[in-house]
Each structure stands twice: as C-alpha cells, then as structure tokens.
Amino acid sequence: MKLIANIIYKRPWIVLIGLLVTTVLLGTGVTKLETKNNQDSELPEDDPIVKTNDYLEEVFGKKDVLIVGIETENIFNKETLSKIINISQEIETVQGVIGDEITSLSTINNIQGKDWGLDVGPLMEEVPATKEEILELKKEVFSNELVIGRLVSEDATFTSIIANLDEDYDQTVVYNEISEIIKKHEGQEKFYLAGAPINSHEIDTGIQDDVNLLLPLGLLLVLIGYFISFRSAKGVILPFVVVVLSIIWTMGLMGHIGFPITVVSSVLPMLMIAISSSYGIHVLHRYYEEILTSENRKVAARETVKKIGPAVLMTGITSAIGSATLIIFKVTSIQEFGIITSLGIISTLLVSILFIPAILALSKKKGEKKSTKNREVLLNKFLLWVAAVSLKYRVRILICTLLLFVIxxxxxxxxxxxxxxxxxxxxxxxxxxxxxxxxxxxxGVRTMDIMIEAKEADMIKDPTFLKKIANFQKFAESQPGIGYSSSFSDIIKRMNLQMNDADPKFNTIPDSKNTIAQYLLLYSMSGDPGDFGDLIDYDYQRAKVKLFLTTSEQEEHIALYKKFETYVNENFKGEANIEFGGEVMFWLAQIRYIVNGKIQNIFLAILIVLVFCVIVLRSISLGLLSIVPLTVSSILTFGFMGFLGIRLETGTAIITAIGIGIGIDFAIHYLLRFKEEMMITNGNLEKATETTILTSGKAIIYDVVSNILGFIVFIFSGFLPIQYFGWLISLTMITVAFGSLVLFPSLLGIFKPKSLFQQKMIVVKEETPPKIIKKEMALSEESN
Incomplete structure (x- = not known):
C-alpha cells in the first residue's frame, strides 16, 4: 500500500488517467450484454433430468408451444366459434409457428366410427349455421374425452388454441404478432396468453423494467444517504462517482466475459451500488480523520491509503472469496452471479482506493470549519452509549444472542x-x-413427462402393456394436483369406443393385439399416423405419458414424483425402463442443487474466510472473532426467512454470500482499528472501544444507512425473489452491524484475546488517549 500511496501523493493525475482509460475499455463490454431467461441450461449437462429431457426431445421432438386461452359465458355461440376458427388460421401465419401443428376446436382430429371404418377429420370445419348444429357440436365435444376438460372446460366457458413452434423461433416476434391477432379479435371474450414465448417475454420485460426503475432510484437514494452521512459536496460526489465507475467496470466485465443478464444477475447494478458505497464511505471517513492532523491534502490522501488501504484490500479479497463460493452451486445463473460479483468487488476496491485519494490529493482546500451539528453530537453520544452498554452488560448480551440463535x-x-x-x-x-x-x-399447463421404454419394438401395441400405461394414468389422475394425463393409450381407447357404436363399456384397451393393429391401419386411411409423433416413437417401443399439474407447490411435486416412481417401478418392473422429465422435474432438480449448494456454500464460505483472516491477522482468536458478525447475521436472517415463509430459492440463495462480504467488511474495519487503538491506549479496553466505535463504528453506521437506502429499492422489483432479497439484505446489514458494534465489544471484554491485550505497546508523543477521544468527537465539527 505504501507504493500506491506514494504514487497517489506524487502523480495523482497519472492515477486518474489510468482509471479513465480502464473505464472506457471495460465500458465497451456493456454493449455486449444480453438477456437470458431460458432455463434449459441452468443445470449441469450430466444431470439425470437434463439427460432425460434431451432423450425425450431426441425421441419425440423438441417443440415449445404457444397457448391462447379464450373465456366467455358460453363458447358455443357463433361469434366465439367464428373467432376460434379465424384465430387458428391466423396463427398459422405467425413466424415460428408450425402451421400444420395447431390444436383447437376447429383443427383437432375427431375420431368417429363409421360403417366402413374410422373417420378422422376436424371437429369443426366451419361455424355451425343453426342452433341445432351448435347443440350437435356441443354434444360431440362433451362426449369426447380427448377434448372435454383438456381443450374445452367442463362448464363450456373456456377453450384454448395450442400451436407448436419451430426450434429457432424468435420469442419477441411471436409475442408481438400473436398480440396483434388477439387485439384484432377483442370483444366479449377475454384472452389469455401462455407458453414458452410468452413466459420468456414477460421475464425479459420484467428484467428490463427492473433495471430502468431500480438503478436510477437506487442511485438517488444512495445520494440521499451520502448527504445524510457527510453533509458536504465531496462527501456526496466522490463516493457517488465510485459507485458509477464500479457499475461500469462490473457490467462491462460481464459483457466481455459473455455472461448474460438473468433474473438473478439483474440485481447486480443495485448490488454494486451498495458494495461500492461501503468502500467509498470507509475511505472518505478515514480521510476526514487524517485531514485534521495532516499538513496538507496530499499528505492526508497518502496517509489515508496507507492506513485504510490494508483493511479495504483485506475486506475486498475476503468479500470476493465469499461471493466466489457461489460457484459451488450447480445452477448456472448462481455460479455466474458469484463469479461476476467477485470481479465486481475487486473492481470496486481498486476504484475506491485509487479514485477518492487521487481526487482529494488534487483538491484546493484542506477543509473549512463548520458549525457543530446536533445530528453528529447525538450520533456520537449514541455510539458511546452503545459501547458502554456492550461492555457493562457483556455477559447478558452474549446470553441474549445465544437465545436469539435458539429462536x-x-x-x-x-x-x-x-x-x-x-x-x-x-x-x-x-x-x-x-x-x-x-x-x-x-x-393446468405445468407438465411432467414420463417416458416408458419397452424392451422390444412394437411392444407398445401389446394390449397388456397398454393397459398398464392406462392404469398408471388412472392412478396419476386420482392424485390431488393432477389435472389430466395424455398418452397413446387414450387414442386406442377412443378408437375402440367409436368402433363399437360409442358403447361406454368399450372405452377400454382392446384385448387383442391384432385389433389394435387394425385400428391403426384404419386410422391411417383417413388420418396421418404422424399425429401420434409426440406420444409414441416410430418403432412403437417408446411411449410418453404427459401429466398436467394444477399445483405449483414443489413439496407437492416431490410427493407426486415419489408416488409415481414407486408405482411404475412396481408395475413395469422388468418390462420397461422408466424415465421422468419435463418442466416440473427440471424445477425439482434445481431445488436439490439449491439446497445442497446452500449448505456447502455456507460452510465453505465461512471456512475460507476464517482461514484467510487467521493468516492475515496472524491470530486464531482474531480470525474466529472476524466471522462472528457474518455468522450471527446468517443465522438470524435464515430464522427470519423461516418465520415469514420466505422460501429458499434462486434469488434468496445468494443472501449468505453477500452477507459474508458485508459481515467481513464491518468486522475487519472494526478489529483492525480496535487493534490500533489498543496499542495507542496501552491496552485500555474502554478507551479503545470508545475511539473505535467513534471512527470505524461511525463509518459502519453511515454504511448501513446508505446501503439500506440502496437495497430498499429492491422492494419495487417486478420479481418476488428480488423483493425478498431487498428485505433480507437490509436485515443482513442491521444484524451484521449488531454483531460488529454490540457483540464485538462484549466478546472482547469477556475473552480478552492475547493478540489484542498482550501486544507490544507503542508510544504516542503528540497526544494522550483523552485527546484522541476529543479528536474523534471533533469529527462532528469538521469536514471538507
């Protein structure tokens, strides 16, 4: 740090020019940033669910869908039926839609038995002309199990149009074109849009809206925080410039590396506001101390770097390590967030330690006297009271903290x-x-896919095997949370029913394999065997059962999966290989990685930070003390989550890593200053605590205020996990401050670590301990 301090002292302009060039080079990366909302690449390629989904796509094809829901009092009226036909036709023109793979009342194949065989054709080729024809259509719909409850609601108030999409469709184009079609047909009906392109568009829009709203709001609030803390132009402008530069460096690095913006990483600009303001506050606050005793501003800037630099460097490295431990998660967006946050922290500490002192070294005035501010006097009194209480009731505070741990x-x-x-x-x-x-x-529209792979080709045509599939569907549909199921067995049951005059007792799988083969032959005469391509493979060896779920509770998804897995293992044992995939299974796999990753992340982060602090501080006791605030904060924050019902998921999983960065920042600044004051005061615990809390402690308070103002903007996010992140990280700031300002003095007073209480004392010629306290109190009357 001495080298950097001397460069800033002698060549501040060189430092500033270097920062400017670096900002321009890194800033070009911002133009390369892209948004990613696709969940497919979130899990490792070797994950069983990923492999199963890949296999399902290989066998049955990968086709995202676009869904249009239509609601009215009764869909069986000429106007609504006409719109169903017209919209179905117009959707064919949407770029990315597979024109001959649209399912609606006007396009779905209706299998009917005739004297000559099976007739396969559209359920509604044109709008019924009379009431009688409408009633006949309604009767046909309600008698078709492949339609009622799946394509048309049982109360006849809702229907859907489903279109398959090409793999390379453009979600924005699809969204815009379908929106125009729906807008043209507005009337008595209410329309609902769903499916992959709609979901992706809404996520993209939410991310962009968040950035547009939260970033300027966060910058405004942090400016207010600086003004409250320093009440001077430099105190507002300098840390604010650090914030802006840090955001540019971090987001530019993100673009150069090729990391996309996801729901998780969309918080990064606001997060850098908080992190960079923290470093800026500590540097600027130390400068205000040094300017009181330095001969000029350049000397004060040099001494600031020399004295605060090691603490900033140490906190920056440990914070970066804490964020980097997120790579232990096997969820891509969390891993990327951990990496880029670590790089952002390093960027921030460099900007803070170089920019602020360089500018201050060039400032024209040492400082101006200002009148005493009641606000500062009250803050000093409050901090001294906190120090006194922490030391006086040290045992009680420790007991209360342990009680909070239990709760x-x-x-x-x-x-x-x-x-x-x-x-x-x-x-x-x-x-x-x-x-x-x-x-x-x-x-429902959430899906779980079960692939049943028989041991031999054509085995799916075997009646016994098909009945097992049908029985599994019956079992699945009897479970709460399952809307309905779909499989090749449904098609065979429909054929059998229609070939036997719609007698309900024939709504079953035929007993003869030859009968099934004949039905398929008859179907091919008026229909296309490729109609079953998403349910059966060409060799009739692999079948897919698609389950539609009405619940979004993942505990229920897990319970359903376990039931289904037990059932198929018992009933298909030795006859087929069963694989579970689909959207729901993807989310269940992600849960497993988040839970396992969170546990590993907590222990790894704390362990690495502990080892690092022990090495740097050269003391096991100080190393253990340094992790107290972050440990306290983590336990209290997760307890708070449990009581309020805030879930552990992608957004909230990153809390601990950020909390560790904040916790170690506060702890190191406090401990290093306390160690310095213990040497100055010859081991006087009370005096060292008072001076520490009036210097580093005050900077921590300023940090908490400005950061909470910065983090609180997350409550305006369009994503609930980000809103929760805002509340939780604000709570983390408060609990870490408690651990540093209240718990530290109590622990130091109880355990009296040798590395602090038996260190070699230094002689201070210029001022006695009482004058030191007086000098720190004078900070309330001085600024520049």
Whole structure:
C-alpha cells in the first residue's frame, strides 16, 4: 500500500488517467450484454433430468408451444366459434409457428366410427349455421374425452388454441404478432396468453423494467444517504462517482466475459451500488480523520491509503472469496452471479482506493470549519452509549444472542425451499392470473413427462402393456394436483369406443393385439399416423405419458414424483425402463442443487474466510472473532426467512454470500482499528472501544444507512425473489452491524484475546488517549 500511496501523493493525475482509460475499455463490454431467461441450461449437462429431457426431445421432438386461452359465458355461440376458427388460421401465419401443428376446436382430429371404418377429420370445419348444429357440436365435444376438460372446460366457458413452434423461433416476434391477432379479435371474450414465448417475454420485460426503475432510484437514494452521512459536496460526489465507475467496470466485465443478464444477475447494478458505497464511505471517513492532523491534502490522501488501504484490500479479497463460493452451486445463473460479483468487488476496491485519494490529493482546500451539528453530537453520544452498554452488560448480551440463535433455529426448521418460475411474479401479474385460469378450467399447463421404454419394438401395441400405461394414468389422475394425463393409450381407447357404436363399456384397451393393429391401419386411411409423433416413437417401443399439474407447490411435486416412481417401478418392473422429465422435474432438480449448494456454500464460505483472516491477522482468536458478525447475521436472517415463509430459492440463495462480504467488511474495519487503538491506549479496553466505535463504528453506521437506502429499492422489483432479497439484505446489514458494534465489544471484554491485550505497546508523543477521544468527537465539527 505504501507504493500506491506514494504514487497517489506524487502523480495523482497519472492515477486518474489510468482509471479513465480502464473505464472506457471495460465500458465497451456493456454493449455486449444480453438477456437470458431460458432455463434449459441452468443445470449441469450430466444431470439425470437434463439427460432425460434431451432423450425425450431426441425421441419425440423438441417443440415449445404457444397457448391462447379464450373465456366467455358460453363458447358455443357463433361469434366465439367464428373467432376460434379465424384465430387458428391466423396463427398459422405467425413466424415460428408450425402451421400444420395447431390444436383447437376447429383443427383437432375427431375420431368417429363409421360403417366402413374410422373417420378422422376436424371437429369443426366451419361455424355451425343453426342452433341445432351448435347443440350437435356441443354434444360431440362433451362426449369426447380427448377434448372435454383438456381443450374445452367442463362448464363450456373456456377453450384454448395450442400451436407448436419451430426450434429457432424468435420469442419477441411471436409475442408481438400473436398480440396483434388477439387485439384484432377483442370483444366479449377475454384472452389469455401462455407458453414458452410468452413466459420468456414477460421475464425479459420484467428484467428490463427492473433495471430502468431500480438503478436510477437506487442511485438517488444512495445520494440521499451520502448527504445524510457527510453533509458536504465531496462527501456526496466522490463516493457517488465510485459507485458509477464500479457499475461500469462490473457490467462491462460481464459483457466481455459473455455472461448474460438473468433474473438473478439483474440485481447486480443495485448490488454494486451498495458494495461500492461501503468502500467509498470507509475511505472518505478515514480521510476526514487524517485531514485534521495532516499538513496538507496530499499528505492526508497518502496517509489515508496507507492506513485504510490494508483493511479495504483485506475486506475486498475476503468479500470476493465469499461471493466466489457461489460457484459451488450447480445452477448456472448462481455460479455466474458469484463469479461476476467477485470481479465486481475487486473492481470496486481498486476504484475506491485509487479514485477518492487521487481526487482529494488534487483538491484546493484542506477543509473549512463548520458549525457543530446536533445530528453528529447525538450520533456520537449514541455510539458511546452503545459501547458502554456492550461492555457493562457483556455477559447478558452474549446470553441474549445465544437465545436469539435458539429462536432462529426454530425459524430455520420452518424454511421451505423452491418455487417454479411463475411465482417469481406478484399475485396480480398477468402470468399468475393466466396460470390460475388454466389450472381452474383445463387441468393446468405445468407438465411432467414420463417416458416408458419397452424392451422390444412394437411392444407398445401389446394390449397388456397398454393397459398398464392406462392404469398408471388412472392412478396419476386420482392424485390431488393432477389435472389430466395424455398418452397413446387414450387414442386406442377412443378408437375402440367409436368402433363399437360409442358403447361406454368399450372405452377400454382392446384385448387383442391384432385389433389394435387394425385400428391403426384404419386410422391411417383417413388420418396421418404422424399425429401420434409426440406420444409414441416410430418403432412403437417408446411411449410418453404427459401429466398436467394444477399445483405449483414443489413439496407437492416431490410427493407426486415419489408416488409415481414407486408405482411404475412396481408395475413395469422388468418390462420397461422408466424415465421422468419435463418442466416440473427440471424445477425439482434445481431445488436439490439449491439446497445442497446452500449448505456447502455456507460452510465453505465461512471456512475460507476464517482461514484467510487467521493468516492475515496472524491470530486464531482474531480470525474466529472476524466471522462472528457474518455468522450471527446468517443465522438470524435464515430464522427470519423461516418465520415469514420466505422460501429458499434462486434469488434468496445468494443472501449468505453477500452477507459474508458485508459481515467481513464491518468486522475487519472494526478489529483492525480496535487493534490500533489498543496499542495507542496501552491496552485500555474502554478507551479503545470508545475511539473505535467513534471512527470505524461511525463509518459502519453511515454504511448501513446508505446501503439500506440502496437495497430498499429492491422492494419495487417486478420479481418476488428480488423483493425478498431487498428485505433480507437490509436485515443482513442491521444484524451484521449488531454483531460488529454490540457483540464485538462484549466478546472482547469477556475473552480478552492475547493478540489484542498482550501486544507490544507503542508510544504516542503528540497526544494522550483523552485527546484522541476529543479528536474523534471533533469529527462532528469538521469536514471538507
């Protein structure tokens, strides 16, 4: 640090020019940033669910869908039926839609038995002309199990149009074109849009809205925080410039590396506001101390770097390490967030330690006397009272903290994990209402795919095997949370029913394999065997059962999966290989990685930070003390989550890593200053505590105020996990401050670590301990 301090002292302009060039070079990376909302690449490639989904796509094809829901009092009226036909036709023109793979009342194949065989054709080729024809259509719909409850609701108030999409479709184009089509047909009906392109568009829009709203709001609030803390132009402008430069460096690095913006990393600009303001506050506050005793501003700037530099460097490295431990998660967005946050922290400490002192070294005035501020006097009195209470009631404070741990442990036991993506959005969001509508009317849109792979080709045509599939469907549909199921067995049952005059007792799988083969032959005469391509493979060896779920509770998803796994293992044992995939299984896999990763992340981060602090501080006791605030904060925060029902999922999983960065920042600044004051005061615990809390402690208070103002903007996010992140990180700031300002003095007073209480004392010629306290009190009357 001496080298950097001397460069700033002698060549501040060189430092500033270097920072400018670096900012320009890194800033070009911002133009390369892209948004990613695709969940497919979130899990490791070797994950069983990923492999199963890849296999399912290989066998049955990968086709995202676009869904249009139509609601009215009764869909069986000429106007609504006409719109169904017209919209189905117009959707064919949407770029990315596979024109001959649209399912609606006007396009779905209706299998009917005739004297000559099976007739396969559209259920509604044209709008019924008379009431009688409408009633006949309604009768046909309600007698078709492949339609009622799946394509048309049982109360006849809701229907859907489903279109398959090409793999390389453009979600923005699809969203815009389908929106124009729906707008053209507005009337008595209410329309609902769902499917992959709609979901992706809403996530992209939410991310962009967050950045546009939260970033300027966060910058404004942190400016207010600086003004409250310093009440001077330099105290506001300098740390604010550090914030801006840190954001540019971090987001530029993100663009150069090729990391996309996700729901998780969308918080990064606001997070850098808080982190960079923290470093800026500590540097600037130390400068205000040094300027009181330095001969000029350049000397004060040099001494600031020499004295605060090691603490900033140490906190920056440990904070970066804490964030880097997020790579232990096997969830891509969390790993990327950990890496880029670590790089952002390093960037921030460099900007803070170089920019502020360089500017201050060039300032024209040493400082101006200002009148005593009552606010500062009150803050000093409050801090001294905190120090006195912490030392006087040290044992009671420790007991109360342990009691809080016990209570938090109860809360931690209540933590629920996981969410599917729809719960990223508030209850009033259009996607939430859309999903709820499909759940209520058509058995849901969340899916679980079960691939049943027989040992031999053509085995799926075997009646016994097909009956087992049908029985599994019956079992699945009897479970709460399952809307309906779909498989090749449904098609065979429909054929058998229609070939036997629609007699309900024939709504079963035929007993003869030859009969099934004949039905398929008859179907091929008027229909296309490729119609079953998403349910059966060409060799009739692999079948897919698609389950539609009405619940979004992942605990229920887990319970359902376990039931289904037990059932298929018992009933298909030795006959087929069973694999579970689909959207729901993806989210369940992600839960497993988040829970396991969180446990590993906590222990790894604390262990690494502990080892690092022991090495740097050259003391096991100080190393252990340094992790107290972050440990206290983590336990209290997770207990709070449990009691309030805030789930552990992608957004909240990163709390600990950020909390560790904040906790170690406060702890190191406090401990290093306390160690310095213990040497100056010849081991006087009370005096050292008073001076420390009036210097580093005051900087921590300023830090907490400005950061909470910065983090609180997250409550305005369009994503619930980000809102929770804002509340939780603000709580983390408070609990870490408690650990540093209240618990530290108590622990130091109780345990009296040798590395602090038996260190070699230094002689101070210029001032006695009482004058030191007086000098720190004078900080309330001085600034520049």
């Amino acid at each position: 938090s442990g109860i809360g931690i036991s209540k933590i629920r994990v996981g969410n599917d993506f729809i719960k990223y959005f508030p209850k009033e969001h259009v996607l939430r209402s859309t999903f709820n509508k499909f759940n209520d009317k058509l058995g």
